[in-house]
Amino acid sequence: MRNCAFVVTALLALAISPVDSTNAADTVWSGLVMAENVPQPAPIPAELTRIEETLKELFGYNQFQVIGQSRKTLKTGEEDWLASSKYFALHVDARGETETGYVLNLKLFKERELLLEMDTKLNKRSPLVIKGPQVGGGQLLLVLVVQ
Numbered sequence: 800m801r802n803c804a805f806v807v808t809a810l811l812a813l814a815i816s817p818v819d820s821t822n823a824a825d826t827v828w829s830g831l832v833m834a835e836n837v838p839q840p841a842p843i844p845a846e847l848t849r850i851e852e853t854l855k856e857l858f859g860y861n862q863f864q865v866i867g868q869s870r871k872t873l874k875t876g877e878e879d880w881l882a883s884s885k886y887f888a889l890h891v892d893a894r895g896e897t898e899t900g901y902v903l904n905l906k907l908f909k910e911r912e913l914l915l916e917m918d919t920k921l922n923k924r925s926p927l928v929i930k931g932p933q934v935g936g937g938q939l940l941l942v943l944v945v946q
Contacts, residue, residue: 829882831867834860835937
């Protein structure tokens with residue numbers, strides 16, 4: 800990827816079924832997802848099956864491959880973790896819990912270069928999807944889901 804100039808074009812809250820809020824701790828799945836159009840798409844990863852059709856409609860790609868991931872159980876709502884792949888890393892710093900989710904600081908790195916830093920909220924009822932840089936013929940997506 801020569802041109803690192805990209806714009807985060809959208810934060811997408813994708814509605815999925817409600818999460819039971821009686822749990823003492825939530826687990827957050829974070830994924831670096833490569834979206835591409837290919838002649839013979841591979842089956843969608845299990846972590847993305849609930850939002851497969853929405854991803855296809857919104858982004859126009861037919862294949863979604865998880866290239867890096869992490870699961871973190873949040874006990875205090877102030878933990879941090881890293882989801883990484885060969886070239887990209889997503890550092891997530893939870894800054895506290897709200898009634899409906901978590902306040903997060905996200906940093907996306909390509910190798911050691913900081914590409915994006917942002918504060919956002921992750922809702923317990925719907926995933927957070929951020930459109931990242933174009934990579935080859937595809938698009939990097941950052942996906943966070945409270946499981």
